[in-house]
Amino acid sequence: MKDNWLFIIIIFFGIGCTAPDQQDPNDQTTIMVDGKKQLPILGERKIVDGKTVFHQIPDFSFINQDSMVVNNATFKDKIYVVDFFFTSCPTICPKVKKQVLRLYDEFEKEPRLQFLSHSIDVKYDTQEKLNSYGKQLGISSDRWHLVTGVEDEIFEMADDYFIAAHHDSDAPGGFDHSGRLILVDQNRHVRGFAEGTEPESVTKFMGTIRMLLDEK
């Protein structure tokens, strides 16, 4: 009987020790790995067959401003920055776009860094609309994809990137969404974020991006 209890306690401790920490998607504090600073992998973790499985961006497929399919393969061996917007958004999107543009200019010579902006207004933001928006913003689909697709799939992706986005008739333009920018690595893991409405946050984010580019 006494042994049984001991056994249970040991098992309990065992689970306690091997279960990995969950990583709060709102906490991007760097961690130390082998004496080196590293970006954490954000989101939920599970143990499968004794291995830690991290939150991973699932398969997706959207259409960009040049009518090309954009999916996970588009970002193979690349890292990318994600945001959600719509072309006629009056308040936060123009601010966020100005900040993404800063990153786009800052990392002009870094082909490994790409940008992925999802429109959440699939009705109005047709592929043609995104095309003219991209031209008027002065960006190229070589590096910056403006995508549209099935509405539900876009909103579901927002969850996977830990970005809030939904319909809200009270919000300006009919959508409520956060201006957060998310950084995804070549293994489809979320590694960092910035508040796209705040220039200082985006300046810090440049450091986060450099850190990920330097990782190997």
Add this chain to the structure above:
Amino acid sequence: MKNRLIFYALITFSFFACDYTSYPQGKALYEGQCSGCHGLKAEGFRELYPPLTNSENFRKDPYNTACLIVNGLEGPLEVNGITYDQRMLAIEGLTDVQITNILNFVADEFNPKVPTPLNIDLVNERLEKCKNDPKVY
């Protein structure tokens, strides 16, 4: 004489010293409702949003902007040789007083050629016209 000079100097100084605007409510509304797209200095943004500084259309017919605010604007629009073609959404819930203040701020701050103050009765007259027919500008 000396006192008078000091007096004028102080007045001039105080104008520069504070963030002076004759239309504080118009300024606050402009910053909250318009500057995201048109920019804090009404400089516009790339070829997405036109500048409102020294705007030819605004100078010709400043009251038209009241209608743009309540009805929105869409379709190609040429400003200084650049064709803009995004959608400006209608902005809901502004009173005639607020709209007049925005127009006066835009005129006073960014379009010195437009004589201010713009008149609230004329704003209302125009809003009445475009209320039923958003195409009338």
